[in-house]
Amino acid sequence: MQSAILNHISKDIHLTKEEQEEFLSILSEKKLGKKELLIKPGDSVTSEYYVVSGCLKAYYLDENGHKHIIQFAVEDWWISDFEAFFNNAPAQLYLETIEESVLLEIQKDALEVLYQRIPKFERFFRLKITGAFVSLRSRILSSLQMNSKQRYLEFCNSYPNIEKRVPNYHIANYLGIQPESLSRIRKEL
Amino acid sequence: MQSAILNHISKDIHLTKEEQEEFLSILSEKKLGKKELLIKPGDSVTSEYYVVSGCLKAYYLDENGHKHIIQFAVEDWWISDFEAFFNNAPAQLYLETIEESVLLEIQKDALEVLYQRIPKFERFFRLKITGAFVSLRSRILSSLQMNSKQRYLEFCNSYPNIEKRVPNYHIANYLGIQPESLSRIRKEL
DNA sequence: AGCCTTCCCTAACATACATCAAGCAGAATA
DNA sequence: TATTCTGCTTGATGTATGTTAGGGAAGGCT
Numbered sequence: 001m002q003s004a005i006l007n008h009i010s011k012d013i014h015l016t017k018e019e020q021e022e023f024l025s026i027l028s029e030k031k032l033g034k035k036e037l038l039i040k041p042g043d044s045v046t047s048e049y050y051v052v053s054g055c056l057k058a059y060y061l062d063e064n065g066h067k068h069i070i071q072f073a074v075e076d077w078w079i080s081d082f083e084a085f086f087n088n089a090p091a092q093l094y095l096e097t098i099e100e101s102v103l104l105e106i107q108k109d110a111l112e113v114l115y116q117r118i119p120k121f122e123r124f125f126r127l128k129i130t131g132a133f134v135s136l137r138s139r140i141l142s143s144l145q146m147n148s149k150q151r152y153l154e155f156c157n158s159y160p161n162i163e164k165r166v167p168n169y170h171i172a173n174y175l176g177i178q179p180e181s182l183s184r185i186r187k188e189l
Numbered sequence: 190m191q192s193a194i195l196n197h198i199s200k201d202i203h204l205t206k207e208e209q210e211e212f213l214s215i216l217s218e219k220k221l222g223k224k225e226l227l228i229k230p231g232d233s234v235t236s237e238y239y240v241v242s243g244c245l246k247a248y249y250l251d252e253n254g255h256k257h258i259i260q261f262a263v264e265d266w267w268i269s270d271f272e273a274f275f276n277n278a279p280a281q282l283y284l285e286t287i288e289e290s291v292l293l294e295i296q297k298d299a300l301e302v303l304y305q306r307i308p309k310f311e312r313f314f315r316l317k318i319t320g321a322f323v324s325l326r327s328r329i330l331s332s333l334q335m336n337s338k339q340r341y342l343e344f345c346n347s348y349p350n351i352e353k354r355v356p357n358y359h360i361a362n363y364l365g366i367q368p369e370s371l372s373r374i375r376k377e378l
Numbered sequence: 379a380g381c382c383t384t385c386c387c388t389a390a391c392a393t394a395c396a397t398c399a400a401g402c403a404g405a406a407t408a
Numbered sequence: 409t410a411t412t413c414t415g416c417t418t419g420a421t422g423t424a425t426g427t428t429a430g431g432g433a434a435g436g437c438t
Contacts, residue, residue, distance in 0.1 A: 070330060083326060087319075087323070129318050140259060140328060141259060144365045
């Protein structure tokens with residue numbers, strides 16, 4: 001389990017044994033069952049989470065009671081309400097498991113200390129943010145230039161490990177279409 | 190002109206006089222006329238730009254020849270093809286002025302040196318990235334939960350300094366709707 | 379095993395927006 | 409000043425998707 005996150009990190013930065021130990025010392029494990037809430041609106045968001053195993057969704061509930069999934073997360077991914085995390089603001093999103101999940105939690109305070117002690121982690125987490133930025137930009141560009149069918153196919157190609165594990169109506173929701181529309185699209189394939 | 194960017198930065202980090210001088214020394218000024226290209230696809234993106242005055246758009250040209258504006262930038266904002274900039278990749282976007290503009294250019298190499306010499310700038314540019322991430326996330330959430338009229342109103346409220354300076358068909362394009370639809374929306378207001 | 383819940387599909391009809399076409403007004407240019 | 413260009417609006421028609429309603433299959437629970 002700890003080897004998962006060390007492998008993940010070693011793709012971007014090289015750590016000494018001591019640095020690894022120090023990093024691991026600030027992680028705490030969290031086991032969640034299916035459909036369990038990790039964060040809800042109004043919560044103080046003091047952590048971000050690395051997914052060791054399982055699958056989660058981050059969604060927003062609008063004033064009409066409609067859910068809008070804005071992010072999935074599976075193994076090797078990070079999840080939080082990042083806006084709240086970055087800005088020391090209360091959460092706006094629900095974070096909920098789709099499957100039983102095991103997460104590693106990093107507290108923001110501990111992270112700031114880590115940055116001081118091992119500056120390489122500035123780089124690592126900056127790469128995570130820029131990667132997230134790139135992903136969101138790509139998503140916006142896709143929605144500007146593609147129809148729903150093309151976007152569904154792109155989703156399946158880009159995220160097969162999500163597509164096979166989450167219900168289709170979740171995917172429809174993430175794409176901003178109704179499940180009925182997704183059924184029609186899939187019928188044409 | 191240099192006071193503009195120093196004011197901009199002083200909102201987030203405090204610099205000594207020496208630090209200010211060092212920062213200013215890595216900036217170079219760029220003056221562009223209306224409809225001038227700053228970056229085009231395939232270009233090597235080695236810089237990001239601070240807008241001192243003027244207004245720009247970043248757009249993608251799809252394989253059918255359709256333009257999709259993904260970002261505007263006005264005074265006090267930053268612009269680049271950030272994906273290319275972050276990833277040392279060739280540009281995918283066109284960056285083009287909408288008005289005559291004055292920019293301050295920062296080369297990526299100089300920025301990396303700056304990070305070493307004045308680590309505060311790590312924090313400053315991390316705040317810029319996280320701010321950009323938050324803005325993109327907000328945009329996706331809006332497009333998931335609002336209709337085009339609501340999104341147009343939100344755009345006008347959030348970015349009045351863009352709305353009054355760019356043609357309506359640009360705004361329509363940015364919102365992912367046709368100019369005719371925007372005309373109809375505006376008629377209802 | 380029976381029942382309930384969850385997920386998916388289908389059809390009919392309604393709605394939002396795209397597409398095509400044209401006209402007008404104001405600004406820019408020769 | 410006359411012409412051209414740019415930006416915007418309008419109407420008719422078409423298309424993609426939303427909404428409503430219902431049914432069926434698979435999995436989970438008692």
